[in-house]
Amino acid sequence: MSLLPLFHWAAHAPLFALMRDSKWGFATVEMVHLLALAALGGTVLVVNLGTLGIGLRRQSTPRLARELAPLFLVSLGTMVVSGVLLVGAEPLKCYYHPAFRVKMLLFALAVFFTFAIHRRAGRTPSDAPPSKGAKAAAVVSMVLWLAVGLAGRAIGFL
């Protein structure tokens, strides 16, 4: 099944009219997208670097990860909603854009990795040093989210 009809529908959907026709609609949503990126990226960096022993103490990171989970989820949700609106401004350009396709693939991988693997790997007792698996998961998580960001940047100029 192709997703092309969905993108064709979006190109004419009244829902996205403001995003298509107004410079400030797009600009404002981009700013929100970027603010959420800072929150999400900051959370991912501080928690994962902490697991590797860089920055915060290793013992602090499991609790920090738990306490920052709401911020992570809110910024992830904000990124998805603002991201859908940005795609709504130029759906067909995105559909055919290689960087957009790569980004969506990486994003799916990053989300899957975060919720299916990383969270489980991080569940070690607070006082035990993180296992090799938890450290590897921290590196993979940072690389995946970094790649999502770089692919996103590439949509704007490739």
Added chain:
Amino acid sequence: MTLFQVCQWLNDTRLATSIRESDAVFPAIEGIHVLAITLLAGTVAIVDLRLLGLILKRERVSLIAGRLLPLTWAGFAVMMTSGALLFLAEAAKSYANPVFRLKMLLLLAAGLNPLIFHRTIYRSVGEWDHAPVAPWRARVTALLSLSLWSGIIVAGRAIAYY
């Protein structure tokens, strides 16, 4: 030589011209700039959220602040270097851009904020290091910091629209 003439001269240097005229270099530096901001603003925000008593309440403020500071400086160094290159490439245009000027003012304020904080309320951190919520003056600093950095990120994106 006026400030505008300095900007114009920077704008015309060979380095500035080569960044400006390359299809890939300018956006690549922009990407690095944004990623450095996530490190800088992310670590700053963790300390701010601790001062506000929203996270890591059982950990000492000075321990969190001290351990994150090297990361904040690393993010700051990359952000300033990449930002300087981006400015260089568009120095003449940036000079006249109202949002660029606003961003520089916000950056100045965001830099002064921790300087004042460290010379005033933070001096007595020994008295409230273990407190789950920091004194009100520290909380004001934290709120200011979060607002200023958010403003800097938004203004940075808005530069391209003016």
